[in-house]
Amino acid sequence: MFWVLFLLVAWAGVLTSCTLLLRAASRAAEPPAGAAAPYHHHELNLYEAAYLAGGPGRVADLTLLSMHRQRRLLLAHTGWATVLDPVGRDAHERSVLGAFGPDGQSPVPDLRSAVAAGDAVRALAERLGEAGLAPPADAALGVGEGVRAVRAATLLVLAMAGAALAAPTGGSTTTIVLGWFALPLLLGAGCLAIARFETHPYSRWASPAGQRLLHALERERAAGEPLTAAAVRGTRAVAEPELRAALRCGNRGRIPGQRGH
Known part of the structure; x- marks a missing residue:
């Protein structure tokens, strides 16, 4: 069951990066505090x-x-x-x-x-x-950094899955191993989709x-x-x-x- 260690690393990377991304997307969606009266x-x-x-x-x-x-x-x-x-x-x-x-x-x-x-x-x-x-510069920067972090974590999941398949599986089949790694992979892809949906109404400026x-x-x-x-x-x-x-x-x-x- 040595491959479980690789699975834990994959989960840690995905959970950390998704948390950062969701927080940044939430901040970007919030109206600025003390916003001025609406423009015409x-x-x-x-x-x-x-x-x-x-x-x-x-x-x-x-x-x-x-x-x-x-x-x-x-x-x-x-x-x-x-x-x-x-x-x-x-x-x-x-x-x-x-x-x-x-x-x-x-x-x-x-x-x-x-x-x-x-x-x-x-x-x-x-x-x-x-x-x-205009979207706050720090909010846009935070979302960009969060997206890059989740993308990197997704690549980490794939790398850990490859390492797990190369390591002794302790009787677990390839299908079982890949099934476990599919869960953090789906979480990362879902967070990227949510961030794209939440920030889509905004242009860069x-x-x-x-x-x-x-x-x-x-x-x-x-x-x-x-x-x-x-x-x-x-x-x-x-x-x-x-x-x-x-x-x-x-x-x-x-x-x-x-x-x-």
Whole structure:
């Protein structure tokens, strides 16, 4: 009956990881404490809409696009940006301007990274999380770690089952051994299914409430307002090919026509 030791190890791994995952999924499903009054879609500003639709990178794209359309920043299709007006009108614009070098020029990928990682975007994310429009970052991280733990435990069960079959079974048949190991395997698979069902209503950036606001905003304003369309749909909503190419340089992390970057 030496194989029973392998079975105990498999159960210990599955039970521990499933407990972590279920706790994390439960925390992610709870509404934030002290949530603000419900938003209406017309109360969302464009930065908030951009974050809910595409996260920090979308906020960066929107900021660059807005400054370009106001002729305060020049975005070239080569992937470089030039300052035309050095005065930022809000925290996001100041993040952009602070990323420029002394010559007033910078690659678009550097600007996107600076805005996405800036304090303004972090404050925006916290505000949306407190309002229940975005899933808390720690909750999403906890669920991800729990899922990885259960997957690892599932592989552990398979490994322990293989080891048990290779060890002396003490008269137990292969069917009996595999039947016992099927139980922790089913528990792990069930926990993964539950976690997927519980967290499915959430996108990476917007909670179900945030998604509903985005859909309403898109129906009412995205068709007639280019900046709203870009906030909700991303760079594919930008009509000008050269401007779209300039913004997408940041997504690819490569600057066309430049070497050594």
